[in-house]
Amino acid sequence: MKPEYLHNIATDLGLQFDSEARVMYGEREGFLLVIEGTETKNVFNISFSAKQGSEGDLIEEGKDIWDDLKTQSKAIHAISFNDYLTTVVVKGGMTKGKAVETLWTAIQDIVDFLLNHQFVQVNAATGEEEPIGLYQIGDTIYLIDDATFQDYHAEVQDTVQAYDDRKENFLLGIVGAVIGVIIGGAVALLVARLGYVSVLAGAALGFCTIKGYEILGKKLTKKGVVVSAILMVLTVLLVNQLDYILFLMDEYALPFDVSWSLFNEETFKGNFPENYFLELGKLAVFTLGGAWISVQSALEGKKNRAIARKIA
Template identity: 35%
Template structure:
């Protein structure tokens, strides 16, 4: 759903819409909650609650899920209750489904004696929805201050680290090899997928950050360079394997011959360039998603606020 649809749903539910995090949040019938879009028409309704610890409600939650249309999962972990909702065929039906599931779970919480608590301490005290870095949490004011202070210390420690570019390059290279293996595996089945680009982006960037100690714009640039080179290498290797199957030679000889043939200006079937273009396009989409998220998370990790 788009921004206007979210705002309309928030208004219908008597809640608020936050433009930065793109979630619906607020208090309903004494329970603080937020609703977020998990993608692929999946939505999550999150609470922080506590009931009678002597009773197990796992089976009751299963029954609730079965009896509520559109509810695909209901899981209580410590104090965090997450309700997963599958959207409908239309935006209107999706809003109706979310509203129905919200009403059902609030009724369930009341009937089972659950109370609103701080997600961090489990104490029954005034709470609200807070953003602490990249996390959305239902906290008391004291818990928010504590977690904010901890995050500030972590960020300060991270910022004061010296970036190990050499280590980062090694990490990016290893991660890129893993992503390249996944891309080649998919290519062997005759497919090109943005999933391979997403995997390559995750492995390469996380590899740089893991061994480089921190992720900077330089690190992202180095990671992108490795990904661009790896895509070309994987494409060459894919065609070398094809030649091996047709001619009967080994992969290394086929790779060397085919690469030299191209460098000398030899002509190839148009599908070579078409497939290479598609490989760059689709893996680029997946990798861009990862790079965009990495940059966004890098900014968000400094954010602490009450919604």
């Protein structure tokens, strides 16, 4: 979901919005709530860190009481737990107005539940009842105290430094990218043979190529991205060509080498199949578009790896 859309929802709910982490947050009756959009429009996650004051650390036993909340609230779709962090899934509806209305209902139901069952806010990492804040470390949001954040921050710095200290192996990176592009290209060819073009196939191509370079090359650099991009463009051209060649094999019962030679001879003469460039264009737009999404995701992940900051 776009940051502007999330910001408008946060404003309507009386919450704060952090554009960098793309999260809405605010305090209700002593509980810090964090709302994140998901990949599905108008589906949101509401997270908070709490435990029952009377039950201490008996988190496993306390999970059963959440069934009542899920059953009674029309706004709550699912509830999951990660130690002391609870995440509630809310389906907001088709429109922004309905999303705001459903989120408001879910927030009220959650807060009423926490108060009625004598929950207290705690550090999500330790379970200790103490003042906490909202922190971003990498791509993840944490409800922890400053001391825990400093420990996590040190770990992040060590991880980032270790990655930066790796020596890139450019040649092995190319080998890895070639292996990845073969795997991703096979997926794209399979989808093309079924008569479709798909952004998801392109995303698979991009992910496999970039990840292949990073695994064997030890680290992802601008050189690796350029090499991977060139390989992906060449792969799209090859996939389009192989799609037509496999069609000739099926249609005229020709062996692969004959179909390959026949197709190439005709195209070199300028005798292209009907709609050849249209099909190539569609394949390039959708497949390379999906691949670029994967490349952007990899680059953002590399950039976000070093993030460690307090939001609130």
